[in-house]
Amino acid sequence: MTTLLEARDLVLAYQGKTVLRDVNLTLASGEIVTIVGPNGSGKSSLLRALIGALAPLRGAVTRKPGLRVGYVPQNLVIDPTLPLTVARFLGLPQRIGRSAVRTALQDAGVPDLGGQQMVSLSGGQFQRVLLARALLSDPELLILDEATQSLDQPGAASFYRQIEAVRARTGCAVLMVSHDLHVVMAASDRVLCLNGHICCEGTPEVVASAPEYRALFGTGTQGALALYRHQHQHGPECDHDHVHEAAE
Amino acid sequence: MLDDFLVRAALAGLGVAVAAAPLGCFVVWRRMAYFGDATSHAALLGVALALATDLPLFGGVLLAALGMALLLNRLTGRGLGSDALLGVLAHAALALGLVAVSFLPSVRIDLMSYLVGDILAVSKWDLVVIWTGAAAVLALVGWRWSALLSATLSPDMARASGVDPRREELILTLALAITVAVAIKVVGALLIAALLIIPAAAARPLARAPESMALVAMGIGASSALGGLTVSFVLDTPTGPTIVSLAAGLFALTQTLQAVRS
Structure with a gap:
């Protein structure tokens, strides 16, 4: 397992206010890590610091040299004055050929959207196109910031199934922020619970039973966690250990 | 051929229109219309600066426009809403420019x-000067086109793909300042922003891709420049405002077309 990304003693400020302190984080290839936490707990700031969009106040982020990152933002508002077809959007910033567009959209489960305008897509289609674009660079690390915010529960569940399928196929690591606690907890290898700092972390089971987590989210997600528990589909590239036994 | 003042005027108008159109698209997409206004209103300060220091007009205006754009970049997001901030700076620049020019008695009539x-x-x-500036703007915007588009869509997403959104913003700012500097002779400080925004806005209903919107905007800008020159010659009207009026007419036309179509 190679280390893709490492954050050391990170302190982050947003508009002059410290939002996150003492963050130490290591991401290894192939793992799915989920960040949970209440609003304003510094989740998005952490992701922005990891992709290099937010300079840390103190501490440092080191990336594996030449790390390919696919990023799906929390929400992307496209100004209606900007005409943009799905195919053209996929080719930003690097232009791609027609067949690559077709394959990417097929993989994302939205094969016929290439000629449509981005602003005409439904919420679910839009998220899938964003994911398709993030996957085009063949990322080693996929970062998703509350990517299912605009989706209903079945939509979100199918979106996460797709993320797992992608991980199984490509072996990329996944780092995501989410509010869909039960779904996400079930699909993650490791969970970080943020509230101004990392208040607890570990496997979903460990975090779900941690007093810090329960103080923030209550115990309501425990039952749902068991309900949504399912077998991970392991791809040939996936050679790391999972701690499933605790829940099963 | 260049000895004919009408030919020179036509070429000047074409140069400015062709450079302003693709840049204007970014101004519209990024909702920077006021930004264009403030930058072009600073041009008058640049005129005063040039006349007071014997700098060439182009240099003075370029400096003032760049200074204003960089000042705006620094001040946005610190307290005042950006529309209020732009309103303050745009009109302050215009007023200061008018005052500064009045100190130069020899140019008062101009x-x-x-x-x-x-x-x-x-x-x-x-x-x-105009065509060198226009070529520089076109080259800058053309060279950075995809990166500029990415940064316009989402700075964070651009960053994750290896594009530095702040650098792209700076390139846009530089292109904007050059455009203002070459356009002041053609349409004047009050109407430069119009030449940026109106052709791009008029092109929107006719385009399905960013590239085609820029090309259509160029066409609309160029026709407005040539048409406005002709009309102003026939009707003996001020040329810059006539060019802008024609562009506004084309905007009304494409908006109507869109309304009819949908």
């Missing part, structure tokens, strides 16, 4: 030509 342009007085040397 004020109008800096406010609404004097395209019929374009010299061969002006043409060289």
